[in-house]
Each structure stands twice: as C-alpha cells, then as structure tokens.
Amino acid sequence: MSFLTTSVAVLLAASAAAAGLIPTRLAAQSATAAEDTSIRPFRADIPEEALVELRRRIAATRWPDQETVADQSQGIQLAKIKPLVEYWGTGYDWRKAEAKLNALPQFMTRIDGVDIHFIHVRSPHPNALPLVMTHGWPGSVFELLKTVGPLTDPPAHRGRAQDAFDLVLPSMPGYGFSGKPTDTGWGPDRIARAWAELMKRLGYTRYVAQGGDWGSPVSSAMARQAPAGLLGIHINLPAIVPPEVAAALATGAGPPAGLSEKERATFDELSAAAKMGNRSYAVMMGTRPQTIGYAVADSPAGLAAWMLGHPGFGTWTYSSSDPEKSPDEVLDDVSLYWLTNTAASAGRLYWEYGGRSPAFSAPERTAEISLPVAITVFPGESYRAPESWARRAYRNLIYFHEVDRGGHFAAWEQPELFTKEIQAAFRPLR
Amino acid sequence: MSLITTSAMLLATSAAVFAVGLIPTPLAAQPALAGTAAEDDAIRPFRVDIPDGALADLRRRIAATKWPKRETVTDASQGVQLATMQALARYWATEYDWRKVEARLNTLPQFMTNIDGLDIHFIHVRSPHPNALPVIITHGWPGSIIEQLKVIDPLTNPTAHGGSASDAFDVVIPSLPGHGFSGQPTAPGWDPQHIARAWVALMKRLGYTRFVAQGGDWGDAVSEQMAVQAPPELIAIHTNMPATVPDEIAKALQFGDPAPAGLSTDERHAFDQLDFFYKHGLAYAQEMSNRPQTLYGIEDSPIGLAAWMLDHDIRSYELIARVFDGQPEGLTRDDILDNVTLYWLTNTAVSSARLYWENKLAFFAPKNITIPVAVSVFPDEIYAAPRSWAEKAFPRMIHYNRLDKGGHFAAWEQPETFVRELRAAFKPLR
Numbered sequence: 001m002s003f004l005t006t007s008v009a010v011l012l013a014a015s016a017a018a019a020g021l022i023p024t025r026l027a028a029q030s031a032t033a034a035e036d037t038s039i040r041p042f043r044a045d046i047p048e049e050a051l052v053e054l055r056r057r058i059a060a061t062r063w064p065d066q067e068t069v070a071d072q073s074q075g076i077q078l079a080k081i082k083p084l085v086e087y088w089g090t091g092y093d094w095r096k097a098e099a100k101l102n103a104l105p106q107f108m109t110r111i112d113g114v115d116i117h118f119i120h121v122r123s124p125h126p127n128a129l130p131l132v133m134t135h136g137w138p139g140s141v142f143e144l145l146k147t148v149g150p151l152t153d154p155p156a157h158r159g160r161a162q163d164a165f166d167l168v169l170p171s172m173p174g175y176g177f178s179g180k181p182t183d184t185g186w187g188p189d190r191i192a193r194a195w196a197e198l199m200k201r202l203g204y205t206r207y208v209a210q211g212g213d214w215g216s217p218v219s220s221a222m223a224r225q226a227p228a229g230l231l232g233i234h235i236n237l238p239a240i241v242p243p244e245v246a247a248a249l250a251t252g253a254g255p256p257a258g259l260s261e262k263e264r265a266t267f268d269e270l271s272a273a274a275k276m277g278n279r280s281y282a283v284m285m286g287t288r289p290q291t292i293g294y295a296v297a298d299s300p301a302g303l304a305a306w307m308l309g310h311p312g313f314g315t316w317t318y319s320s321s322d323p324e325k326s327p328d329e330v331l332d333d334v335s336l337y338w339l340t341n342t343a344a345s346a347g348r349l350y351w352e353y354g355g356r357s358p359a360f361s362a363p364e365r366t367a368e369i370s371l372p373v374a375i376t377v378f379p380g381e382s383y384r385a386p387e388s389w390a391r392r393a394y395r396n397l398i399y400f401h402e403v404d405r406g407g408h409f410a411a412w413e414q415p416e417l418f419t420k421e422i423q424a425a426f427r428p429l430r
Numbered sequence: 431m432s433l434i435t436t437s438a439m440l441l442a443t444s445a446a447v448f449a450v451g452l453i454p455t456p457l458a459a460q461p462a463l464a465g466t467a468a469e470d471d472a473i474r475p476f477r478v479d480i481p482d483g484a485l486a487d488l489r490r491r492i493a494a495t496k497w498p499k500r501e502t503v504t505d506a507s508q509g510v511q512l513a514t515m516q517a518l519a520r521y522w523a524t525e526y527d528w529r530k531v532e533a534r535l536n537t538l539p540q541f542m543t544n545i546d547g548l549d550i551h552f553i554h555v556r557s558p559h560p561n562a563l564p565v566i567i568t569h570g571w572p573g574s575i576i577e578q579l580k581v582i583d584p585l586t587n588p589t590a591h592g593g594s595a596s597d598a599f600d601v602v603i604p605s606l607p608g609h610g611f612s613g614q615p616t617a618p619g620w621d622p623q624h625i626a627r628a629w630v631a632l633m634k635r636l637g638y639t640r641f642v643a644q645g646g647d648w649g650d651a652v653s654e655q656m657a658v659q660a661p662p663e664l665i666a667i668h669t670n671m672p673a674t675v676p677d678e679i680a681k682a683l684q685f686g687d688p689a690p691a692g693l694s695t696d697e698r699h700a701f702d703q704l705d706f707f708y709k710h711g712l713a714y715a716q717e718m719s720n721r722p723q724t725l726y727g728i729e730d731s732p733i734g735l736a737a738w739m740l741d742h743d744i745r746s747y748e749l750i751a752r753v754f755d756g757q758p759e760g761l762t763r764d765d766i767l768d769n770v771t772l773y774w775l776t777n778t779a780v781s782s783a784r785l786y787w788e789n790k791l792a793f794f795a796p797k798n799i800t801i802p803v804a805v806s807v808f809p810d811e812i813y814a815a816p817r818s819w820a821e822k823a824f825p826r827m828i829h830y831n832r833l834d835k836g837g838h839f840a841a842w843e844q845p846e847t848f849v850r851e852l853r854a855a856f857k858p859l860r
Contacts, residue, residue, distance in 0.1 A: 064729040064780035067722075068618050074787055075724030184502050251685055277720025284713040290501040291509030291714070291741040295727030295734020297498040302727020302734060309724040344498030351508055355713075 035110060037201060042106040042117060044098045044177065046339050051094055054300060054338060058089030061301045072314070076305045084308075085301045088331050094339070097332035100145060108177070109201060111194040114186070115179035117141075118170035120202065123152040128164035129430055130204040131422070132195050136213020136237075137346055138307035139409060140176045141169050142333045146415035151422065162430070163423040170198060172214065174345035176336050181345070187352035188214070192221035196230065205229045208426050212236035212381075212410055213312070214349060217358050223371045232372035232398065234425045236410050237381065239364035240389040241270065246360045249274060262386040269383045270359065278311050278382070279357060285347035286355015293344025303343050304334045312408025315380040329412065359383060361393035374399035374425035378414070380407025399425040471635060476540040476551060476611065478532045480775050485528055488732055488774060492523040495733045506747060507710075510737040517754040518740075519733055521763050528775070531768040534579065542611070543635060545628045548620070551611035552604035553578075554636065557586040559598035563860055564638040565852070566602040566629055570647020570671075571782055572739035573839060574610045576769040578603045580845035585852065596860065597853040604632060606648060608781035610772055615781070621788040622648065626655035630664065639663050642856055646671040646811075646840060648785060655791075657799040666802035666828065668855045670840045670848070671811055674819035675704065675794040683708050696816035703813040704794070711743055711812075718786035728779040735779050736770045745810035745837045760836070760843030796823035804829035804855030808844070810837030829855040 063082060067074040104119045119141055122128070131151065135143045150157040151165045171178040173186045173194070195218065199207050208231050211219040216237040223233045241249070245267060248256050252274075255267045273279070284292050296303040307313070313330070337343050356363055373394040377385050379402070387400050401421060406414035497516070501508040538553045553575055556562070565585070569577045584591035585599040605612040607620045607628075629652060633641050642665055645653040650671040657667045675683075679701060682690055686709070689701045717725065728735040740750050753761055773779055791797070794813070803824035807814050809832070817830050831851060836844035 062730045062777070064723070064726065064777065065614055065616070068615055068784060074784065075721035076726070077723065081726065180499050182499070182502055277716060280713070280717045280720040281724075284717050287710050287713045288509035288741055290498070290511065291737050292717075292727075293498040294510070294515060294737035295725070295731045298496045298731035298734050299727040301730050302725070305724050305726040309721055341496065341498065348502060348508065 035113070037109065039107050039109045039201065042108045042177065044101045044106070046094065046098065050339055054335070055089045058085055058300050061085060061299070063301070076308050081301065081305050081308065084327055084330070085304055087327055088300065088304065088334070092328060092331045092335075094332075094335050096328070097142070097335060100332070101141070104145075104148060106177075109198065110179075111197050111201075112190065113183075114173045114181055114194075116170055116173070116194060116198060117177035118168055118198065119148070120169075121148050121152045121167045123164040123166050125153070125155075125161040125164035127162070127430075128152070128166045129426060130168065130199065130202070130207035131165040131426070132168040132170065132199055132207065132209050133411070134170065134172065134191075134195070134209070134211035134215030134218045135175070136211070136215050137175075137349065138310050138313075138333065138337070139213060139412070140333050140336050141171055142329070142336060143409055143412040144169050147411045147419050147422075150415060150419035154419075154423070157416070157419070159419070159423065163427070165422070165426075166204070168199065168202065170195060172218070172346075172349065174348055175342055176340055180342065181348075184352065186349070188217035188221045189225070191218045192225055193227075195222060196225065196227035199229065200227075206231060208232050208234070208429060210234040210422060213408065214358075217353070217364065220364060220366065220369065220373075223369045223373060224365060226371055230371060231429045232374065232426065234374040234376065234399070234422055236376050236378060237358060237408075238373075238375045238385050238390055238393065239358055239361050239366050240385040240393045241266075241360045242389055242392055243360075243362045245389075246362065260386065260388060262384075263388060266383050266386050266389070273311070273382060281306065281309055282350055282357070283355050285350035286353065287351070289347035289351045290344060293347055296343035296347075297341060300334075300338055303338055304331075306343075307334055307337065310408075311382050315382075315407040361389075366393040367395070369394060370396055372396050372398040372429060375401075376410070376418075376421040376425065377402040378406035378408075378410045379404065380413075381410075382408060398428055401425075470544050473541050473543045473635065476542045478535050478540070478611065480528065480532065484775055488771070489523050492519050492732050495519060495731070497733075506744065506751070510740050510747065511751065514740070514751045514754050515733060515737055518736060518763075518767070521754070522732070522736070522767055522771075526764065526767050526771075528768075528771050530764070531576065531771075535575075538579075538582065540611075543632065545631050545635075546624070548607055548615055548628075549613035550604055550607070550628065550632060551575075552602055552632065553582070554603075555582050555586045555601045557598040557600050559587075559589075559595040561596075561860075562586070562598035562600045563856055564600040564602065564633065564636075564641035565856075566604065566633055566641060566643050567841070568604065568625075568629070568643070568645035568649030568652045569606065569609070570645070570649050571609075571785065572742050572769070572773070573647060573842070574769050574772050575603050575605055576765070576772055577839055577842040581841045581849050581852075584845065584849040588853070591849070593849075593853055597857075599852070600638070602633065602636065604629065606652075606782070606785065608784055609778055610776055614778065615784070618788065620785070622651040622655045622785075622791060623659075625652045626659055629656060630659070630661045633663065640665055642666050642668065642859070644668045644670075644852065646838065651789065651791065651793065654797050654799060657801050657803065658797050660801050664801065666804060666856065666859050667799075668804040668806070668829070668852055670806045670808060670851075671838070672803070672805050672807075672815045672820055672823065673792075673794050673797055674815045674823035675700075675796075675813075676819060676822065677795070679704075679819075680792065680795060694816065694818060696814070697818060700813045700816050700819070707743065707812050714738065714741060715786055718783040719789070720787070722780055722783035722787045725780055725783055728783075729777065732770075732774050735774055736767075738779070739770055739773065740766075743812050743838050746839060749810075749837060749843070761839070765842060799824055800826065802826045802828045802859065804851075805831070806840065806848070806851040806855070807832045808836035808838075808840050809834065811840075812838065828858055 209219040216235040219233040500512040588597040643653040
C-alpha cells in the first residue's frame with residue numbers, strides 16, 4: 001500500500017470522526033471488520049508532499065527522442081505530451097480539482113470487501129429518479145461532474161423539474177478513491193452486483209443505471225441481473241456487433257453481404273481500428289496488467305501518455321468553448337490516477353474481462369437483457385452503433401438516438417447534450 | 431537525444447579515439463552528429479564509459495520507485511510479479527555494479543561505423559586461428575550484445591574451450607539500430623530488410639568475402655532477411671528461432687481456432703506453445719508494433735523498463751523470476767541487469783521498440799530462403815520448431831537439432847550448447 005492511500009484513509013477516518021458520524025476506531029479499521037454497511041462521509045485531501053513529489057518527478061522526466069514519423073502513427077507524439085506534462089508540473093493546480101470533488105457530497109461504504117467511493121447528490125425536486133452512472137478507463141468520476149447540476153437540478157439549467165435525477169457516481173473498484181481489490185473476480189458482473197447493493201443501501205427502490213466505456217458493460221450486467229428496483233439502463237458504448245459481423249472482423253475477411261450503408265460504415269470503422277492497432281492498450285492490460293503497471297505507477301509522464309493513448313482522447317471534442325481549459329480537465333483525471341496510485345489496479349479490470357472488446361453482442365450476452373435499454377450514439381465514439389444492430393442486440397430497446405456532436409467521453413465533452421439525452425431516454429420509465 | 435546518451439557517447443568515443451590516435455580530432459569530436467555527415471566508411475574504435483552521474487541517477491530512481499499494489503493472483507498470469515520486481519530493485523540499487531560489465535565490454539575490441547547515415551556499434555573479435563569462419567551474430571529484443579558475451583571466446587578460441595582450431599570463428603556482434611550504443615534512427619525505414627543490407631555492408635567493410643550469419647529473435651529476422659537477399663558472400667545462416675509456421679497453422683492461431691487435425695506430436699506441441707503465446711503473451715509486441723512512442727513510462731522509470739523487458743515470454747520470465755528468488759540457472763542476476771541497465775543508460779527503451787513498428791513481416795512465417803540454413807531448437811523457446819515445418823521452410827536445411835535445455839536467450843543461457851551447435855552446424859561449409 002502506498003503512503004498516499006494510507007494518508008487518505010487516515011484523513012477520511014479523521015473527517016468521518018470529526019463529523020461525529022462513526023466512532024474513530026471503526027473508521028480506522030474498516031478494512032478488517034466484517035462487512036460494515038455504514039456510509040461514511042468522504043473528502044479528498046491529498047497531502048501536500050504528494051503534490052510536491054509529483055512535480056519533482058515531472059521535472060526529472062527522462063524523455064525518449066521524438067518519434068521518427070510526422071504523425072500519430074507511432075503513438076502519442078512527443079510535441080503533444082511534453083508541453084502537457086510540463087504544464088502539469090508547473091501551472092496545473094490539483095487543489096482546484098479537489099475543490100470540485102469536495103463541493104459535492106462524497107461518501108465511502110464497504111461492499112463485498114472493497115471500499116467504494118461515491119458522489120451522491122440528491123435532487124432538490126421531489127420524485128427525482130435515482131440514477132447510478134458509471135465512469136470508464138481512462139476516466140473517473142471527473143468525467144461525470146459537469147452533468148451533476150443539469151441532472152439533479154434541471155430548472156437551473158433550462159430544464160424541467162420533472163426530469164430531475166438523484167445522482168450516484170461511484171468510483172469503480174481499483175479506481176480513484178475506491179479500494180483496490182486484493183482478490184480476483186471484480187469484473188463488470190461483480191461491480192454490477194455491488195452497485196445494486198449500493199443503491200439498495202441508499203434506500204432506493206426504483207432507479208436506473210447509465211454508462212459509457214466500462215460503465216456500459218457494468219450497466220448492461222446490471223440489466224442482465226435485473227436486481228429489484230432497476231427500471232432500465234442507458235448506455236453510450238453499446239454491444240451491438242452481430243456474431244456474423246464479429247466473425248468477419250476476426251478473420252479480416254471483407255464485410256458480410258447485405259449490410260446497409262450505416263452498417264457498412266460501422267464495419268469499416270471497426271475494421272480500420274483493428275488494423276491500426278487501436279486496442280493494443282486494452283490487449284496489454286487484458287493480458288499483462290501488472291507488467292505495464294510498474295511503468296505507469298512510477299512515471300507521471302508514462303501514465304499521462306498511457307491514458308492519452310486511449311482513442312477517446314484522440315477524438316476529444318472539447319467541452320468548453322475555451323480550449324485552454326481542456327488540459328486542466330485531462331490533468332484532473334490523470335492526477336487522480338497518479339495520486340491514488342491506481343494506474344495498475346485500474347488496468348486489472350481489463351484482465352478480469354479477458355481483454356475483449358465490449359462492442360460484440362454475443363460475448364456481452366445482450367440477448368439475456370429483458371429490461372428496457374436506451375442508447376445514444378455520439379459521432380466521435382470509436383464506432384457508431386447502427387440502429388438495426390442495436391435492435392437485434394437489445395430486444396427491449398426503448399430509445400435510440402444519434403446526436404451530432406460528442407465522442408467517447410460524452411458526459412465530459414458535451415454535458416448539456418448528454419443531459420438532454422439522459423432525460424429523454426428515461427422519461428418513459430418515470 | 432538525452433543528455434546522458436550524448437555525454438556517454440562523447441566521452442566514450444572521443445576518449446578512445448584520441449587515445450588510439452587513429453583519426454584527426456575534428457572528426458572524433460563529432461560522433462554524436464553521425465547521420466548528418468556524408469557517408470563515412472571509417473571504422474572507429476569505441477569504448478564504453480558511462481558517467482558516474484548517470485549511475486547515481488539510476489540508483490536514486492530505483493530507490494524512489496513508486497510501486498503498484500501486488501497482483502491479485504498468486505502466479506504470473508497478470509504479468510511480472512511484485513515480489514520479483516522488488517527483489518530485482520533491491521539488488522539493482524545496492525549490490526549491482528555496472529562497471530563490471532563495462533570493463534568486460536572494454537576488454538573486447540569495439541567499434542563504431544556509419545552505415546546508411548547511422549552509427550552502428552559492434553564488437554569484432556578475430557580468431558587467432560587461420561581460416562576462421564567469419565560469423566555475424568545478431569541479438570534481439572529485449573536482448574543486446576550482452577546476450578552474446580559468453581560465446582565470444584569459445585567461438586574465436588575453440589582450442590581453449592574443448593574445440594579444435596578448425597572450429598574457429600571470427601565474430602562480429604553488432605548492436606541493432608536503436609539498441610545499445612548504436613545510433614537511434616530519426617527517420618523511418620530501418621526494418622529487418624534494411625538492417626540485413628547494412629550487416630552485409632558491415633561484413634564487406636571488414637573485408638570478409640565469405641561469411642555466415644546467426645540469430646534468434648530479431649537476430650533471426652535479420653539473418654533470414656540476409657538469406658533472402660542472398661548476397662554471394664553469405665554462405666549460410668544458423669537460427670535458434672526459425673520462422674517456420676505453415677500458413678494454415680498461422681491462420682488457426684490468428685483466429686483462435688483449435689489445432690488442425692493430423693498434427694504430429696512435435697507439431698501439436700509447437701501449436702500449443704504458439705497458441706498460448708498468441709492468447710496471453712503477444713500484447714507487448716502488439717503495443718510496440720502499434721504505439722511504441724506511447725511507452726514513455728519505460729524511458730522514465732527503471733523499474734517500469736525492467737518489468738517490460740522481463741516479460742518477453744513466459745519461460746524466460748519464469749527463469750528470471752527463479753534467478754531473483756535465489757536459484758541462479760543459465761542466467762545470473764548480473765546477466766539480467768547488465769542487459770536492462772544497458773537499455774536504461776543508452777536511453778533506448780523506445781527507440782528499440784520502434785523496430786516492432788518498422789517490421790511488416792509476419793514474424794513466424796517462412797520467408798522463401800534458398801541458401802543453406804541450420805536450425806537449433808531449444809525447448810523453452812516461444813515455440814520449438816518441428817523438423818517437418820523447418821524442412822518445408824528451409825529447402826536446404828544443413829543442420830537440425832532439438833536440444834534438451836534452454837530457451838529464448840540460447841547463447842546467454844546455454845553458451846556451451848550454443849557454441850557446440852554453431853560448430854556442428856557450419857562444419858560442412860568450411
């Protein structure tokens with residue numbers, strides 16, 4: 001365990017004790033107690049020396065030479081990553097990110113042996129629909145923060161009170177301030193069961209779930225498991241590729257006959273991505289997460305490059321009209337991985353999942369989902385789901401909408417549009 | 431280019447050259463600028479002399495390593511295990527002494543010469559025996575010239591090592607472009623075919639008109655390409671990692687299909703070894719083939735680099751893990767760290783990875799070689815090439831032998847066997 005995590009835990013215990021919610025002794029020994037179902041307040045408070053140490057390491061970065069090509073074909077270009085990392089070590093201020101988190105009610109609760117960190121914002125409006133939203137990799141709860149206001153208090157954001165949500169944003173096991181599993185088995189199915197327990201523990205008896213990236217397999221697993229109270233899900237990285245198309249992609253054969261224009265376009269996207277090796281990072285973490293874990297745990301620049309190597313950042317469309325803000329947003333996320341020492345533990349989720357792509361309907365067992373499913377297709381996503389495939393994969397598809405902007409990190413990049421989609425998707429389930 | 435490499439090169443090269451007094455000062459002062467000068471056929475003596483500051487910085491970084499948590503399994507299925515890495519780190523930061531291997535290297539005649547605009551570092555040891563057969567031996571990844579040090583004396587001076595004078599070789603051991611003390615290409619194009627042409631140029635520059643080539647790993651790819659190019663001076667090659675996999679086997683492996691029916695015992699064993707490698711062990715190669723530049727972490731973190739290099743193939747990793755667990759076998763802790771330290775001190779983590787990106791050849795596919803080929807099969811190699819496959823891949827196979835011990839780093843791990851194999855393999859051609 002790193003001293004950072006320890007300090008955070010100690011601080012957490014201190015803050016919980018200060019709040020007078022739980023006895024000090026209990027807070028300090030949460031890891032050993034038999035399942036303690038208490039919900040403890042949490043504040044992020046990274047020790048100053050950890051920030052100094054991060055800046056020191058960044059300043060001491062040993063860089064490779066520039067790539068030998070003039071494009072991104074060898075990976076993250078030196079001229080792109082170096083200024084970002086240098087800014088991280090000089091101009092960037094983690095305390096602002098921490099303040100963003102601490103402006104929201106955060107909690108910790110132990111589920112299935114792992115401490116789960118979550119943000120929980122209740123709507124000021126009655127009859128708000130509870131919603132658990134799950135981030136992905138290389139994301140975190142930071143992806144979702146901009147939607148908190150619009151989702152929980154729509155009238156303050158040009159919306160209607162009857163579209164309000166109570167919002168639960170957990171950090172997945174091994175991510176952010178959640179605990180790091182020490183045993184195997186924490187794949188999407190187990191996380192899904194933990195989320196159902198979390199919602200139950202919060203007293204919700206009617207709720208919905210949402211996710212993109214890992215949030216999609218997790219939300220889909222919840223829908224498959226259909227715990228009491230779950231009304232439906234919304235996903236923005238659906239498992240839609242039909243088996244015969246999956247087979248054609250696997251063999252590198254051409255597209256199967258009879259594809260529509262849209263299906264053909266999606267086939268071509270997936271095929272091109274495979275040829276370009278876009279999933280190499282996922283294969284690495286899917287097979288040898290610990291091996292890459294050492295470098296990304298020890299090198300801030302290495303971690304930043306590994307995370308920015310995700311194709312989602314390649315098509316980052318910028319949420320802000322002021323592109324200058326974007327580096328801060330990316331660095332909030334990268335810093336969270338660094339400061340919580342979760343680079344390796346987060347990668348293990350790919351190993352738990354066998355390193356496979358979440359795009360294919362058969363391995364994701366979408367046919368077993370009978371609960372209502374809603375899908376929004378953002379154009380900058382790594383593949384655009386055709387409605388025809390989505391209808392085949394999800395028999396109870398209640399909503400399908402293709403929007404005109406946004407990419408892999410839809411909630412982060414286009415929070416207003418994302419919010420409108422969530423509101424529209426779940427309206428029939430209220 | 432990093433400060434460390436630049437200063438190491440300047441110190442090493444200029445000091446040696448002045449001492450020997452071979453070339454005028456202005457030329458000697460410019461070795462780091464090689465690549466800009468017009469082609470210069472000079473062969474310059476080379477000595478290794480790493481500044482103390484680089485060694486102190488390395489030890490400081492190892493001591494300051496920020497570790498991930500332990501893997502969540504009790505075996506190597508998630509990659510390099512924390513206990514192995516921490517044992518390695520302890521030894522590397524405290525007892526390990528780079529100066530020993532530096533001294534060993536400097537007892538050998540080393541040179542630098544510019545080929546196609548790139549400085550190529552090589553060891554060149556002439557046999558005291560007349561009519562010695564010149565052999566150019568090429569290392570692989572994650573290897574280096576360190577792999578070959580143990581075979582130099584037995585090959586060049588067989589009478590001191592159980593052989594006869596008629597077994598003698600003149601030995602040329604170059605560092606691949608982007609590896610060790612060779613220059614780092616700044617433009618694309620240094621693929622195995624190009625390296626093969628450069629090696630022929632090197633041998634001719636040394637005055638050899640009749641020679642053989644040897645290699646495993648990239649050394650195999652380069653040697654096989656030399657054989658494909660078949661310059662009249664090259665009379666045969668020896669490989670310890672031959673590319674022999676038949677097309678239908680390669681297809682089955684690629685698609686994850688079961689083994690084709692009718693395979694012999696050796697063929698089935700090779701299939702199973704390759705199947706394991708494709709499913710669990712190929713990710714590092716995929717990452718380096720697709721996104722070598724994204725691996726900033728291995729350039730910045732010594733432990734990240736070491737872990738990345740230890741995980742080449744499962745049998746080598748298991749061997750290395752046993753060595754750091756106190757059971758030295760074919761390799762010692764110093765052997766392993768000499769090699770990793772060479773990558774670290776020369777800043778070649780990413781530049782060496784680019785060879786995977788450069789390579790467009792199917793690694794294990796037969797290459798249509800018509801000159802004589804000798805094959806030694808070590809059982810713990812990624813796959814033990816069956817005689818049946820080798821016979822088809824190499825119509826003029828002059829030697830085939832299955833050894834009972836040894837793996838991927840044959841010359842390093844089993845130098846005596848390796849030397850016996852080379853003597854036997856090339857005997858008919860003398």
